[in-house]
Amino acid sequence: MNGDSFSLKLPLSRFATDSCEATxxxxxxxxxxxxxxAGLGLSSDEGQDVVQEAFLILHKHLxxxxxxxxxxxWLFRVVHNLARNHQQSxxxxxxxxxxxxxxxxxxxxxxxxxxxxxxxxRRMDKAVRALAxxxxxxxxxxAEGLRYREIGEVLGIPTSTVADLxxxxxxxxxxxxxx
Amino acid sequence: MCKYSERLIAWMDGExxxxxxxxxxxxxxxxxxxxxxxxxxxxxSREFAAYYSAATQARPTPRIDKFPRWVPxxxxxxxxxxxxxxxxxxxxxxxxxxxxxxAAISSPVSTSPVRKTAAPTWQPIAEDHRPPYRQQKxxxxxxxxxxxxxxxxxxxxxxxxxAIQIAIPADAMFPPGAVPAGVTYIASVSLAADGTVxxxxxxx
Numbered sequence: 001m002n003g004d005s006f007s008l009k010l011p012l013s014r015f016a017t018d019s020c021e022a023t024x025x026x027x028x029x030x031x032x033x034x035x036x037x038a039g040l041g042l043s044s045d046e047g048q049d050v051v052q053e054a055f056l057i058l059h060k061h062l063x064x065x066x067x068x069x070x071x072x073x074w075l076f077r078v079v080h081n082l083a084r085n086h087q088q089s090x091x092x093x094x095x096x097x098x099x100x101x102x103x104x105x106x107x108x109x110x111x112x113x114x115x116x117x118x119x120x121x122r123r124m125d126k127a128v129r130a131l132a133x134x135x136x137x138x139x140x141x142x143a144e145g146l147r148y149r150e151i152g153e154v155l156g157i158p159t160s161t162v163a164d165l166x167x168x169x170x171x172x173x174x175x176x177x178x179x
Numbered sequence: 180m181c182k183y184s185e186r187l188i189a190w191m192d193g194e195x196x197x198x199x200x201x202x203x204x205x206x207x208x209x210x211x212x213x214x215x216x217x218x219x220x221x222x223x224s225r226e227f228a229a230y231y232s233a234a235t236q237a238r239p240t241p242r243i244d245k246f247p248r249w250v251p252x253x254x255x256x257x258x259x260x261x262x263x264x265x266x267x268x269x270x271x272x273x274x275x276x277x278x279x280x281x282a283a284i285s286s287p288v289s290t291s292p293v294r295k296t297a298a299p300t301w302q303p304i305a306e307d308h309r310p311p312y313r314q315q316k317x318x319x320x321x322x323x324x325x326x327x328x329x330x331x332x333x334x335x336x337x338x339x340x341x342a343i344q345i346a347i348p349a350d351a352m353f354p355p356g357a358v359p360a361g362v363t364y365i366a367s368v369s370l371a372a373d374g375t376v377x378x379x380x381x382x383x
Contacts, residue, residue: 038235124230174223
């Protein structure tokens, strides 16, 4: 895992009045949240809406005197739950071919490298789609730098279950992608 | 199967307690099989991270349908039908008595035989004034099917005169590919004597 536990100590008065602090928080977490929502299958517009709503909820949460610990996992949990209102099945929303994504990622490679990378990319895509929903969600949150404990908070499952899910998912990917 | 194999990924992620992590680390240095597995898991993690990054950044935004697709199509058809109907319906005050008679005939409770035998009052007035673009687009104007008793009973409005039926090919109004080929909507418009629209029914 890269990245340590992310805890923002934001006294309510500072958060409510210091727009610079709030802006920093928004700028720091906006992209990872949007990425995660895209990984869940939300469109860009839906993701923007969800993130904005999540920050409004955060503001209310702090205004009510809610906990200021682990704001990152708290926000991931909020967007995870909000995404349920928008989310269709992963296969439906992520069902489009990933060729465009692949082309963008490998635009500077030689034709041979491109062919190899394309094959690798397709294998990974197929393997990811074959994962269970929670396994996939765990891997996405892990890729965003969340610790197992934080992932457990986001998904509402024990840390030991997260460890099992991550273990199982990585082994499946390693096996199916022959890496 | 090595007893440490279940903890390799947690160790790789730095999720083990310090003393346990030290044991796994020591074991990995000595066990070639676990070292190989670990390399494989690290590679899978890296590949997943690359895949996740590419898939979530470059994925085209799916179209978001806030309304069902047929809503804007139906609304457009209705608007065009209304414009055509208003533009080509005669507004002669002499027709008023006949219209009133027709309204009585078309009443859901009416069982008059006149209704079954009466000749349609539709006249191809619009034919003579048909603009060239409508001919090109295959827009046709013709007499409407008379509503059945059941349809009349269900309708919450009473037709003052036989409805005008306008068949408009979808490709005459929408860009190519917007609707499947050959789709046509029929707008049945019922008009009062003064040209106001009493009812509109769309049928694909």
